[in-house]
Amino acid sequence: MSEDRLMDIETKLAFQENTIDELNSVVIEQQKEIDRLKNTVAYLLDKMEQVADTRMERAPSNEKPPHY
DSSP states (O other): OOHHHHHHHHHHHHHHHHHHHHHHHHHHHHHHHHHHHHHHHHHHHHHHHHHHHHHHHTOGGGSOOTTO
């Protein structure tokens, strides 16, 4: 194998390793964002259930009419 060809292969390998590292960083950040979003959605769903429960407790069908 000629020295120039070996150098070209090493250069391409170095660029590929750099690209893989960059892509890995992006994937890690995306997973962190997905986890944050999942937590936010779970929190909001819990709050919505709490509000719905509170509204059900105060619903007119659950209250006695004023003449009782």
